[in-house]
Amino acid sequence: MRGSLLFVIALLTVSISFAQxxxxxxxxxxxxxxxxKFEHYLSKKFSPSxxxxxxDTIISIYSQKADRKKANKDSVLRTLETxxxxxTFSFAFFTSSKKEFEENKKALYDEGFxxxxxxxxxxxxxxQKKSMSVLVNKQEDEDTVYSFLFQQADLPSVGKIKYxxxxxxxxxxxxxxAVFGDKNVIxxxxxxxxxxxxxxxxxxxxxxxxxxxxxxDELNMCKLGTVIVGGNTNTGSSAHYNGLIDxxxxxxxxxxxxxxxxxxxxRLNGNTFKFHGKNSISPYMIIPENNGSLDFNKNxxxxxxxxxxxxxELEKSTVEADKIVHENLGLYxxxxxxxxxxxxxxxxxxxxxxxx
Numbered sequence: 001m002r003g004s005l006l007f008v009i010a011l012l013t014v015s016i017s018f019a020q021x022x023x024x025x026x027x028x029x030x031x032x033x034x035x036x037k038f039e040h041y042l043s044k045k046f047s048p049s050x051x052x053x054x055x056d057t058i059i060s061i062y063s064q065k066a067d068r069k070k071a072n073k074d075s076v077l078r079t080l081e082t083x084x085x086x087x088t089f090s091f092a093f094f095t096s097s098k099k100e101f102e103e104n105k106k107a108l109y110d111e112g113f114x115x116x117x118x119x120x121x122x123x124x125x126x127x128q129k130k131s132m133s134v135l136v137n138k139q140e141d142e143d144t145v146y147s148f149l150f151q152q153a154d155l156p157s158v159g160k161i162k163y164x165x166x167x168x169x170x171x172x173x174x175x176x177x178a179v180f181g182d183k184n185v186i187x188x189x190x191x192x193x194x195x196x197x198x199x200x201x202x203x204x205x206x207x208x209x210x211x212x213x214x215x216x217d218e219l220n221m222c223k224l225g226t227v228i229v230g231g232n233t234n235t236g237s238s239a240h241y242n243g244l245i246d247x248x249x250x251x252x253x254x255x256x257x258x259x260x261x262x263x264x265x266x267r268l269n270g271n272t273f274k275f276h277g278k279n280s281i282s283p284y285m286i287i288p289e290n291n292g293s294l295d296f297n298k299n300x301x302x303x304x305x306x307x308x309x310x311x312x313e314l315e316k317s318t319v320e321a322d323k324i325v326h327e328n329l330g331l332y333x334x335x336x337x338x339x340x341x342x343x344x345x346x347x348x349x350x351x352x353x354x355x356x
Contacts, residue, residue, distance in 0.1 A: 046080055059083045076100065091150045101146035105136055114174060116219050126220045130178035131155050133222075155179050164229045164250040165299070167211055168340045172222035173201045176213070180204075187221065189236040190214060190228075202235055208246035224340050230258035231302065231335030252336060254294055256301060262321060262331035265301070269294045272322035275303055278314045284334065287318065300337035306330025 046062035053059070062080040081092040095101060105125070109115065113127035113134065127134040135149040155178055156169055170176050176185045180203060190200040190212055201213040201221060212235065216223040230248040233241070248258040255268050266272055271292035276282045284303040288296045305314070307329045313319050314329070324331070 057083050057085055093148045095146050128174040130174050163253045165253045167227045171224050191234045208249045227338040229336045260333040263325050274318045277316045278308050302335040303331050304334030
């Protein structure tokens with residue numbers, strides 16, 4: 001919370017003074033402020049002007065105080081809105097000044113925030129830098145309002161990431177950079193086939209800890225779709241890589257890991273299961289069911305086979321695991337695919353809408 005607030009103060013200090021551009025110098029200065037000094041700063045510039053409720057969350061509204069020393073009153077309208085949810089603090093700054101809007105948007109580019117859109121893009125634009133995201137928006141109508149919605153994610157430390165399932169906490173490329181560092185996270189392309197591909201993020205590329213993140217929002221590389229562990233490295237950066245990559249070491253919380261034998265997987269599940277045959281649309285993928293200790297709806301598993309021509313059972317559209325486990329085909333866990341669960345998504349309140 002404190003880091004997010006102080007970052008915003010740095011930007012607002014520039015916006016309100018109309019004198020300087022936002023720079024790292026202002027950010028470092030703001031970061032040195034204590035909580036008490038921040039509250040004092042806020043009380044000098046803004047006054048509480050009410051609350052509103054959206055999605056059962058209380059949003060506090062603040063209005064800028066008028067400068068009584070100035071003979072000519074500033075016609076620009078500025079307000080702040082804040083809310084706290086799931087240990088995440090969000091802060092929105094609204095202004096009626098187009099000049100102020102353009103200057104501060106450019107400042108975000110200058111400070112190294114990732115934003116794939118052009119500087120003059122119309123509508124909502126997302127800026128991201130590590131744990132901080134800023135949604136910039138303009139509503140141009142009778143009462144034009146420009147807004148900056150700041151949100152800082154409460155990210156786990158590296159030491160708390162023990163299982164592959166724990167990677168589902170990262171909802172953007174920049175979040176991964178914030179925790180694991182630039183050297184261990186790259187932007188890449190994942191190939192489903194020669195003609196079908198999409199942008200992705202690779203964590204620990206070409207190592208035994210590699211994990212591939214596919215995003216629902218490819219442009220901004222956020223909104224997690226799936227995390228892929230194990231399997232072939234079907235990424236652009238690995239296409240011409242001739243080195244050897246050791247067996248993937250990520251385990252799921254329920255005990256599944258790459259290289260696990262089919263027999264061990266059946267024992268872990270406590271029951272047999274079915275998987276698609278080798279000539280199906282999804283060869284060797286376990287049918288998403290929950291008929292044992294493992295929920296294949298939640299985490300998908302794709303098998304590999306060292307001897308695909310060793311049994312006619314594999315020619316069937318679906319194969320019973322217990323009927324083929326003893327045929328010495330070398331069936332094993334090839335790939336695990338993890339899906340974010342809706343219940344685990346952090347609720348986001350859109351403060352960029354000026355519905356006061």
